[in-house]
Amino acid sequence: MSAVHNEASGPWAADSAASGPSAAEALMRQIFDEHRAPLLRFLTRLVLGQRELAEDLVQETFLRTWRNLDTLAADPQRIAPWLYTVARHVAIDAIRSRQARPQEVNLPDLNRVSSAEDVMDRVVSAHTVQVALKQISPEHRQVLIEMYYKGASIAEAAERLGIPEGTVKSRTYYAVRALHAAIGSTESS
Structure with missing residues (x-):
């Protein structure tokens, strides 16, 4: 024991x-x-x-x-x-x-490296949006370009377009819906 x-x-x-x-x-x-x-x-x-x-x-x-x-x-x-x-x-x-030991090598994160498919997806998406923008009204197109492409605030877009801020808000809402519908019709063609 x-x-x-x-x-x-x-x-x-x-x-x-x-x-x-x-x-x-x-x-x-x-x-x-x-x-x-x-x-x-x-x-x-x-x-x-x-x-x-x-x-x-x-x-x-x-x-x-x-x-x-x-x-x-x-x-x-x-x-x-x-x-x-x-x-x-x-x-x-x-x-x-x-x-x-041999010196360690840092490999790139393969999940973050863009591939050729990613570039092609972006090209196709950009083309789809361009075609769809031509299908919506000029007023809707102008407000989307100001807000999303030029990065304008609601106040800046209202001043540039010469319309009230409330109108910019409502046109943006309806323009996005119209663009969405136009993209759907473009993809089904």
């Missing part, structure tokens, strides 16, 4: 929920709280400001700390020098492994 108890002791031991954190967990929490921020600054400088990489290296350093917690607990004076030595070695290993 005591052999089983010895195997379950140390930082890897699983405590019951009622017993609270073990001494190893408390020591690890203390080491983490005291050294995380200084280690992150140290590693960020070593990796030339790459914060995400530095954070990964801090995690790796604390993982190694957890694995060696029994030996570190024996001499608390060695914890800080040991942490910085391990952090430095972890950083060097990371830099070497990145240099050994």
